[in-house]
Amino acid sequence: MNSAEPVRFLKGHGTENDFVIIPDPDGTLELPPSAVARLCDRRAGIGGDGLLHVVRSAAHPEARAMAGEAEWFMDYRNADGSIAEMCGNGVRVFARYLERAGLAGAGDLAVATRAGVRRVHLAKNGDVTVHMGAARLPAGADPSVTVTVGERSWPARNVNMGNPHAVAFVDDLDHAGDLLTAPAVAPADAYPEGTNVEFVVDRGPRHVALRVHERGAGETRSCGTGACAVMVAAARRDGLDPAADGAPATYTVDVPGGRLVITERADGGIEMTGPAVILAEGTLDPDWFAASPGD
């Protein structure tokens, strides 16, 4: 890591999917994977499921083309330092940070992500709604992949929310085991970049609960893109397809860290609503920050 100036950080979460936030408007910080992993380390670092690198779109090569639509780019990194295309809880927390820092007015704003520009609404009650775009079902509507944990296997649906997901409906969330290692997903070529895996049970009509194993982070207390993928998989399983039906569908998705409400609109667009909290801010010790090995 390189920095002559003290490096600021914040800590935030959305339904307990927690993030280290590093404001870097001009994109001058070097954040190699080893530095991200060190910052996200829960014992030796700040701790988080991922890192939100806050950069002006105009200052980041991956976001420059979106600068006219969205001033700020969410350069999202997983806890292991890998790059992800999108983070649904992260983008809500990112918007909360912009509002708190006075970098965006209250109400509506746009955030550039690797999956495209996402529009966000900050409500007065603390909830944040993000327009997630439409889901892609690469293999059509039928379960097309298999998820295995130990002796148990389930048919699962491949749902892409900008990032990849395998959604398996199970009888009991405990059947996912301790999730200390990634569940096996077959065929492997369904996910050339790896995948997030969601295990889902029903809680009631249009109400489900999930556990998730995140690519690059392990089991987390919530995953926003995962909850959207689950909503779409549940709707299709229930015979609902808003774009074909011409009527929206709303599901409540319980995650270990809280609750998300997700609507698939008649135009196929998905809206996710949930809390987004900033809980701390500070300055990194310059020696600690400088000592991070480069990649």
Ligand SMILES: N[C@@H](CCC[C@H](N)C(=O)O)C(=O)O
């Ligand atoms: N927790 C996020 C998803 C973060 C990225 C994911 N681990 C991946 O690698 O795709 C969310 O809230 O969507």
